[in-house]
Amino acid sequence: MEARIEVDDAGRRSAMNTCAEPCAIERGMRIIGGKWTGSILWHVKDGPVRFNDLARMIGGASKKMITERLRQLTDQGLVRREVLDTAPITVTYEITDFGRTALGFLDELRKWSEGLPKTLAVKKR
Amino acid sequence: MEARIEVDDAGRRSAMNTCAEPCAIERGMRIIGGKWTGSILWHVKDGPVRFNDLARMIGGASKKMITERLRQLTDQGLVRREVLDTAPITVTYEITDFGRTALGFLDELRKWSEGLPKTLAVKKR
DNA sequence: CAGAATCCAACCGGATACTG
DNA sequence: CAGTATCCGGTTGGATTCTG
Secondary structure, eight states, X not given: OOOOEEEOTTSXXXXXXXXXXXXXHHHHHHHHOSTTHHHHHHHTTTSOEEHHHHHHHHOSSOHHHHHHHHHHHHXXXXXXXXXXXXXXXXXXXXXXXXXXXXXXXXXXXXXXHHTSOTTSOOOOO | OOOOEEEOTTSOXXXXXXXXXXXXXXXXXXXXXXXXXXXXXXXXXXXXXXXXXXXXXXXXXXXXXXXXXXXXXXXXXXXXXXXXXXXXXXXXXXXXHHHHTTHHHHHHHHHHHHTSOTTSOOOOO
């Protein structure tokens, strides 16, 4: 992103030096771009949700994935985990204020992809 | 995304049915969330860029990756490839109008992750 | 209920060498 | 220059089984 760019007379651009390794866009993607990460954050955005409910909501994702991504999200402070001392135990997940700062982007993305033609070739992953 | 949700008296939400498999957010991520995909689109957004320059700009990505992601992006119509009949051959890549529709949230993402604390644990991915 | 543990095939992606 | 081809170790993530 910080590469110094030159524009030649034909309008083409060339790099004079290298982009600082992980550009902001790339760094961001590593945080919320993981498989299911965005969906999970989206589903805990308006209130606490229980683990198994989340798993049901996301459907395509295995419990292993849900667990893994939730841990990431809580470690990073985007989601808060709460254990309720019921019997059997209840665990809920909810977005944090910090996590909320990512919702703008996610909503833009959501709107964008909802408007996409179904014919668009989507990579299997 | 379309799951019918119930809220109990404690404010917790539970799923009544399953989210249609690939939610919009997930679908979008599959298109633009691939490793280096966002960065590449970002770097061709204001003018044609040559292949090797792109490779230099992105730095961390191998030519193989650049090639692969560029093909995806052109296949999906987000980027236009142009071959100039020079010697040696010159190939440039440039964002299309359709690709431009993704810049909104990419910029959101960029701004978001630029404001992130460096201490944030980022998955190696 | 909310996970942890294990297994394993599939894919990903870097390195390297080669080509028109 | 702009890729392609091949190799190959590492990671991913689904399926399944087990646990407090």
